[in-house]
Amino acid sequence: MDLLGFLFRWSHVLFGITWIGMLYYFNFVQGGYFKQASPEGLADAKAKLAPSALWWFRWGAMGTFITGIVLLGYLGAALNNYIVVGVIFGTLMFLNVWTIIWPNQKIALGMVEGDAPAAGAKALLASRHNVLYSAPMTFCMLASGHPSGGMGYNAFSMSNSMIVMLVIIAALQANAMFGKQGPLTTVKGVIHASLGLTAVMVLVFNFV
Template identity: 75%
Template structure:
């Protein structure tokens, strides 16, 4: 079981690197290139590069999610507030990929019929929120292996800290689906917002 647990953790990290790496590529690199590319270059990238990158992106998300679920139920670990908050972040990010980003990107790239501009905007909004969620999610992955007091304590869904974090996450996910980018519009803005959200999470889980 110890070897099996290690293999699941190893696979989880590899899938996660693939997924989050592609997420950062789309938001930090490809988006900027699309704005500056020539019409010919943009058309070529949409036809060849983006579909390939999206394949690795969505299946990296799938692998990360499935290995994470398996680890929750089969690999002994410290089941504290952080591991569950991190799991919620990861699950929402996974659902955003498969239910929002990927379907809308197919329309935006001309792979399916529809309003390309509207679909692209929906995909971008969800993608930006996935970047927002990424730093606190990774923090939770690392923090979940520790024990102690406050935010490191065993899970308690009724604790004010957990209820507050669930409310914050719910509001952010609603904004990812129906809201606006706000400070997430720029690369610096979304990176800064992700770090701020991480700090807020740590404060909430350790103070309330």
């Protein structure tokens, strides 16, 4: 890849670190603090800390998505199953940020009027699913550059394994939009679920 391509790859990683770092902060740190904070501390955090963190979160997502689209153009014919699934996970995560999490967080934080408890629940559900997607998405980013060693692909094809993965992803995203948290309710649960989804993906691509 030429220098320009390398710079986009570098930028993609930097934006991704910002985005996923903030995602983990919200789910693993801030959520727990909000439950334990004093009324004064909670009010101050909602007024000052959370909006600032959400700015870095959503624009980190935007930068990751844009640079990812550019890199996808550089890859062209080199697409394989892991790249395609990784792109799908990343795109859904980006859309969840801008169409579900951010609009509902504005309501939950009192930045705009609305049903704050309901909006907070919708934002949390989508955020938990983004954590769920994060481990398999990162696995896809790394695996896509190693088309050997039993990873279960050589090039992109609409095989049975790809169809199975698309069905799984569609079902998960439907739950992110309209379902319930289930095992994603706790931090431990969402971490285990994310690692489990990664394992399922690898098994599907190798044995279906």
